Amino acid sequence: MSSRDVILGRVRRALADVTPDETPYELALPRDYEREHGGRSVAQTVELLAENLADYRALVHRCATVPELSALIAGLLAGRGARSVLVPPGLDEAWLADTGADVTRVPDGAESTAAELDRVDSVLTGCAVAIAETGTLVLDGSPDQGRRRITLIPDHHICVVRVPDQVVGAVPQAMERLDPVRPLTWISGPSATSDIELDRVEGVHGPRTLEVVLLGGADGS
Amino acid sequence: MSGTFVGMPAFQRAAHEAVRNETLRGNLRHATHTIRAKRAHAVAEVSDWAELREAGKRIKDHTLRHLDRYLVRVEEAVTAAGGVVHWAADADEANRIVAELVKATGESEVVKVKSMATQEIGLNEALEAEGIHAYETDLAELIVQLGKDRPSHILVPAIHRNRGEIRDIFRSEMSEWGRPAPEGLSDSPAELAEAARLHLREKFLRAKVGISGANFVVAETGTLVVVESEGNGRMCLTLPETLISVVGIEKIVPTWRDLEVFLQTLPRSSTAERMNPYTSTWTGTTDSDGPKNFHLVLLDNGRTDTLADEVGRQALRCIRCSACLNVCPVYERAGGHAYGSVYPGPIGAILSPQLRGTQSEIDASLPYASSLCGACYEVCPVAIDIPEVLVHLRERVAQGGTVTREGTKVVLRPAKGHAAERAAMRAARWAFSHPGALRTGQRLASRTRRFHPRTLPGPGRAWSGSRDLPPVPAEPFRDWWQRTNGGKDGVK
Ligand code: SF4
Numbered sequence: 054m055s056s057r058d059v060i061l062g063r064v065r066r067a068l069a070d071v072t073p074d075e076t077p078y079e080l081a082l083p084r085d086y087e088r089e090h091g092g093r094s095v096a097q098t099v100e101l102l103a104e105n106l107a108d109y110r111a112l113v114h115r116c117a118t119v120p121e122l123s124a125l126i127a128g129l130l131a132g133r134g135a136r137s138v139l140v141p142p143g144l145d146e147a148w149l150a151d152t153g154a155d156v157t158r159v160p161d162g163a164e165s166t167a168a169e170l171d172r173v174d175s176v177l178t179g180c181a182v183a184i185a186e187t188g189t190l191v192l193d194g195s196p197d198q199g200r201r202r203i204t205l206i207p208d209h210h211i212c213v214v215r216v217p218d219q220v221v222g223a224v225p226q227a228m229e230r231l232d233p234v235r236p237l238t239w240i241s242g243p244s245a246t247s248d249i250e251l252d253r254v255e256g257v258h259g260p261r262t263l264e265v266v267l268l269g270g271a272d273g274s
Numbered sequence: 275m276s277g278t279f280v281g282m283p284a285f286q287r288a289a290h291e292a293v294r295n296e297t298l299r300g301n302l303r304h305a306t307h308t309i310r311a312k313r314a315h316a317v318a319e320v321s322d323w324a325e326l327r328e329a330g331k332r333i334k335d336h337t338l339r340h341l342d343r344y345l346v347r348v349e350e351a352v353t354a355a356g357g358v359v360h361w362a363a364d365a366d367e368a369n370r371i372v373a374e375l376v377k378a379t380g381e382s383e384v385v386k387v388k389s390m391a392t393q394e395i396g397l398n399e400a401l402e403a404e405g406i407h408a409y410e411t412d413l414a415e416l417i418v419q420l421g422k423d424r425p426s427h428i429l430v431p432a433i434h435r436n437r438g439e440i441r442d443i444f445r446s447e448m449s450e451w452g453r454p455a456p457e458g459l460s461d462s463p464a465e466l467a468e469a470a471r472l473h474l475r476e477k478f479l480r481a482k483v484g485i486s487g488a489n490f491v492v493a494e495t496g497t498l499v500v501v502e503s504e505g506n507g508r509m510c511l512t513l514p515e516t517l518i519s520v521v522g523i524e525k526i527v528p529t530w531r532d533l534e535v536f537l538q539t540l541p542r543s544s545t546a547e548r549m550n551p552y553t554s555t556w557t558g559t560t561d562s563d564g565p566k567n568f569h570l571v572l573l574d575n576g577r578t579d580t581l582a583d584e585v586g587r588q589a590l591r592c593i594r595c596s597a598c599l600n601v602c603p604v605y606e607r608a609g610g611h612a613y614g615s616v617y618p619g620p621i622g623a624i625l626s627p628q629l630r631g632t633q634s635e636i637d638a639s640l641p642y643a644s645s646l647c648g649a650c651y652e653v654c655p656v657a658i659d660i661p662e663v664l665v666h667l668r669e670r671v672a673q674g675g676t677v678t679r680e681g682t683k684v685v686l687r688p689a690k691g692h693a694a695e696r697a698a699m700r701a702a703r704w705a706f707s708h709p710g711a712l713r714t715g716q717r718l719a720s721r722t723r724r725f726h727p728r729t730l731p732g733p734g735r736a737w738s739g740s741r742d743l744p745p746v747p748a749e750p751f752r753d754w755w756q757r758t759n760g761g762k763d764g765v766k
Contacts, residue, residue, distance in 0.1 A: 056361040057349075060523070060574045063681035064342045067582035071339050078528055082332055086325040086535070105548065163562035167479045167513050187541075187549035200563040201512045201554070205505060225534040233495040233530045234355070236512075236560050239537075239553035244505040247545065248414035248430055249437055249463040250301070251308050257413055257467050258474065259505025259552065 089222035090186060098185045099216045103267060105188025109242025110255055111263040119147050122213065122268050126177065127151035129211055129264055135174035139203050143196020144177065148213065161199040167206060175209040176260075181237075182230050183214045186223045188242065190214065190265065193235040201238050210260040212240075216269040284639040289608035298434050298609050305433045306600040312546035313597060313653070319548070320538065329535045331657040334591035337493075337526050338581060344493040344526045345572065351496025355558020357568040362520075364575050364680075369400035371571055372485065372518055376406050379516050381482045387500060387507045388412035389487025390428065390594055391520045391573055393616040394629075397485070408485065409451070409477050411506035413470050420447040426610025426618060428596040429544050434609055437461040444469050452476055474506065484510035484565065488521045489593065490536060491570075494529045497557040498570070501540060501550050511554050517565035522573050524590040536593060539655040544595035576629030582678035585666040589624045591656040598650035598660060604643055613640065620650035624663040631679055632671050638689045641667035 054062075074081070093101065103113045114129070116122045126148055130138060137157040140149070149158065159165075159173050179197035180190045190212050192198045204210050214220065221227050231237060244259030255261055292298060317323050337344055349359045362368035376384055384401070386392065386408050398408040398419075410419045417432040418425050421443045425431030432440070441461040448455045453473045459465060486507065490499040498519055500507045511517060527533065541550045559568050581587050599605050599619030610618035614636040615626040623644055627637040641664050650660040670677065674686040 056363045056367060056574075059363050059681070060361055060572070060578060061342050061345065063574065063578035064345065064523075064581065066681065067578050067587075067678065068339065068341070070584055074339070078336070081336055082329070084329055086322040086329055090319075090321055109547075109551075171475070171479060184549075189549045194560070194563055201508065202564075205508050205512065224538050225531075228531055228534045233492065233497045233555065234557050236557070236564055237553075237555040238508065239549070239555075241547070241549040241551050243551065244503070245551050246413045246467055246504045248412075248417070248432055249440060249466055251305050251430070251433075252463040254463045254467040257471050257504040257506065258411075258478070258509055 086225075087223070088225050093185075093222060095217045098222050099220055099267065101222075102183055102185035102188065102214075102216075102220055105185065106242070106265050107188075109188050110245075111188070111242050111265050113265050113267065115267045117269065119145070119268075120150075122266060123148055123150040123152070125266060126211060127153070130156055130175055133175065133209055133262075135209065137173045137175070139170065139173045139176040139199070139207060141178055141197055141199030141203065144179065145197070148177065161203050163200070167202065170203060170206040173207045175211060176203050176207045177211045177213070178204055179213050179215075180219060182227045183220045184222075184224060184227045185220055189227075190240045191227060191231060192238045192240065193231060194237075195235075201236055204238065204240070205259050208256070208260050209262045209264070210240075210243075211264045211266065213266045213268050216267045218269075284635040285608070285612055285614065285643045286639055288612035288614065288636075289604075289643070292607075292609040292612050295609070297436065299607065301434050301436050302606055302609055305427075305430065306606050309546055310600045313543065313600070316542040316546040316548065320542065323539075326535055326539050327655055327657055330539055330593070330655055331591060333527055333532045333535060334524075334593075334656055335588075337528055338524065338587060338590055341523065341526070341581065344528060345523060347493040348491055348496060348526055348570075348572070351493065352558060352568075352570050353496075355496045357496065357558040357570055360569060360571045362571050362573050362575070365395035366400075368395050368520055368571055368573050368575065369397055372397060372520065373401055373404045373406065375516070375518050375569055376401065376483055377404070379483055381406075383407050383409065383477075383481065384483040384485050385409050385411050385477055385481040385510045385514065386415075387484070387486035387502070387510045388415045388431070389485075389520065390616055391487045391522050392485065393425065395520070395573070395575060397520065409474075411474050411477070411510060412502075413467065413504060413506075416470055416474065417443060420444065420451065424611055425616060427599060428594050428617070428619070428621075429599075430596075434611070437463060437466065440466055448473050474509075478506075478509040478513055481510070481514045483516045483518065484514035486510055486517065486519045488519050488525055489540070490533060491521055491526050492528075492530050492533065493526050495557055497530065497555050499533065499553065499555045501537075501553050503545065503551045505552055508552055508554055511556065512564045514565055516567040516569070518569045518571065520571045520573055522575070523577050524592075540593055540595055543593075543597045543653070543655040576631075578681060579631075579678045580625075580628040583628065583666075586624065586628050586663050588658050589621070589628060589663060591658055592621050592625065593656055594621075595655055597653040597655065601649040601653050602644075603647065603649075604645060608643070613643065615640075620644060620660045620664075621658070624658075624660055624667060627667055627671075631677070632667070632686065632689070638671045641665075641671055 106113050116125050139159045141161045181193040182191045243263040244256045246257045247253050360371045401408045414432040427433040438461050444455040453476050455469050488498040489501045541547045602620050605619040613622045617625045623640045627640050632638045644664050646661045671689045674688045
């Protein structure tokens with residue numbers, strides 16, 4: 054007998070006392086919890102996102118238009134002395150319009166090795182959904198976000214969130230928008246560890262600096 | 275379960291020794307109290323905590339009640355998404371499967387994400403015996419591995435080490451495993467983390483095989499979920515060409531939507547954060563993003579035996595948040611090593627004797643590693659009634675009875691050597707000197723009256739053979755006194 058049959062047989066015998074119940078799952082499981090916590094206006098939701106991102110030590114910036122964004126990004130890269138930036142294939146070129154030729158654009162390619170990515174200074178991406186209550190960015194590998202590893206290896210990640218359309222209030226609302234078939238990365242603040250006497254230290258393996266740009270007006274409208 | 279720590283003394287003896295270790299107690303007290311206070315705050319932020327807890331409990335119970343169906347669904351979905359599913363009835367089989375998969379890649383090194391399941395089966399040791407080196411990449415696990423030590427907490431396995439000890443371990447051991455610790459390494463957490471970053475990055479960048487567990491597996495879609503903080507998980511899950519995930523069969527949830535419950539309760543309960551820094555989900559393989567080969571090893575190793583126990587099966591709801599450890603007065607004093615298993619604390623006290631059986635002295639003593647104060651039940655995000663299961667297991671140890679071992683019903687005899695009663699008396703002595711614990715313990719004793727033995731175990735058997743034990747009252751005297759204002763307010 055295969056182990057598969059052994060295990061399934063054991064499960065069935067173990068459940069001999071359970072009365073069969075064919076209630077469909079949606080009915081068998083009441084979901085009395087909230088879709089989000091408390092009523093908030095759109096602007097308040099964006100505000101909460103900014104607060105919670107900052108609370109988890111992400112650096113939050115805001116701008117209203119793409120030209121402003123491109124100036125901001127150029128400034129952020131220059132501020133760190135970044136000489137190279139990883140760029141996912143579907144990123145809006147205009148975001149980098151102000152970044153000078155002294156910053157090399159490294160395209161995200163399947164053939165690039167981890168060691169090559171390790172030599173890049175910064176990475177710039179969009180995101181799929183941002184969750185206000187938890188201060189979380191979700192990346193789903195869409196063309197403006199690239200492969201999972203590009204937001205992991207470089208030490209500096211700039212992530213642009215379009216507000217308010219990409220912002221939801223809480224986790225349940227995010228689940229509805231996400232496609233489980235895509236590989237997803239949820240990011241809440243920079244990489245952190247509390248393994249040494251529970252002192253929080255940023256950045257063990259992932260980017261130590263996470264900068265989030267809220268694009269679409271400081272008032273979230 | 276092969277995870278019994280070799281030569282491990284029974285809980286009470288180990289606890290007795292641990293209690294005398296001042297550094298260990300200091301480290302533990304600091305850690306558990308810090309995290310406990312933070313957690314209460316994080317939970318208070320969510321107004322519907324009670325509803326989330328109830329939903330989590332129900333999702334897990336429903337899955338366990340139909341586990342055969344959901345296991346088959348997981349297999350179908352993962353296979354359809356390009357993964358390969360393997361079934362392992364016990365630790366040896368799981369280890370064999372993983373070792374063969376690694377060998378088939380031609381590699382002799384693997385990087386590992388922190389995973390309770392692989393610790394439970396002793397995977398690292400089994401791989402080592404096959405000439406395969408497994409590198410732990412979680413900072414705490416690295417500390418434990420370099421220190422040739424055992425983990426002592428589910429979430430922060432090196433909680434028993436302070437920064438000075440960690441620096442010493444890094445300085446003396448890192449060079450044996452790869453990149454040495456930087457010259458003049460101090461004991462500041464930031465410098466220690468940086469040393470670990472450099473040491474491990476070298477391993478990540480060349481790793482061809484990654485090994486992980488999973489926090490959840492979604493049956494409907496075949497999606498696996500790993501929740502972490504550091505990014506070492508993401509490294510292991512996305513950089514290697516081959517990914518092997520060893521997952522207990524109790525980790526399944528039916529639908530994608532169910533994750534909305536656990537992704538709210540797990541981080542708040544474990545690290546007291548609104549959300550952990552990184553969560554990765556993957557469904558089979560994806561073209562040119564992440565590993566090209568994905569293997570899922572579904573692990574039984576005592577879980578179906580646990581499932582067969584009508585009272586004890588609720589332990590399989592556990593999402594390994596570790597909240598019950600941080601509130602447990604016994605864990606705080608005894609430390610994680612005293613439990614003799616990778617699952618310490620209250621959950622370990624009910625899970626290990628079920629996964630492994632109660633034949634060994636340590637397993638027979640674990641159900642007594644508690645004052646029954648009930649704090650573990652209060653914090654559990656999936657409402658496992660740990661005290662209820664403890665009392666149930668005590669009864670089994672003391673009285674014997676029918677249990678399932680490796681799928682077959684066997685009748686256990688009462689435990690030999692009366693270790694259990696001795697342990698019970700020690701626990702009682704502790705409780706009597708801690709009135710708060712005694713009060714809640716009594717309340718619990720009333721609530722679980724129907725589980726109490728009617729005869730005494732061991733030498734008391736002859737005595738109780740012709741007498742009834744005094745029944746536990748429906749309400750503890752102290753509660754009655756308080757409720758009725760000392761009898762002045764009437765008896766009802
Ligand atoms: S038993 Fe409950 S509180 Fe303890 S680790 Fe498991 S889920 Fe968390």
